[in-house]
Amino acid sequence: xxxxxxxxxxxxALAVKFIWGLSDIGTPETLEKLKIIxxxxxxxxxxxAINQLKRNTK
Numbered sequence: 897x898x899x900x901x902x903x904x905x906x907x908x909a910l911a912v913k914f915i916w917g918l919s920d921i922g923t924p925e926t927l928e929k930l931k932i933i934x935x936x937x938x939x940x941x942x943x944x945a946i947n948q949l950k951r952n953t954k
Contacts, residue, residue: 908940915941919948927952 899910915933918926927949934945 908938908944911938911941912944915944915948919952922952 915930918930918933930945930949930952934942934949936942936945
């Protein structure tokens with residue numbers, strides 16, 4: 897999915913909010929999705945997913 901108005905968003909705010917949402921849901925299924933996202937080639941997205949996984953394992 898591509899939204900033109902997000903072309904300027906180098907911080908990937910929408911993706912980061914999505915990652916936080918998955919983390920807040922915290923089900924086994926959403927945590928599995930975070931594991932997949934944590935392998936992203938995009939450093940911002942990958943690091944946020946890893947941080948949220950760490951938060952959920954405490």
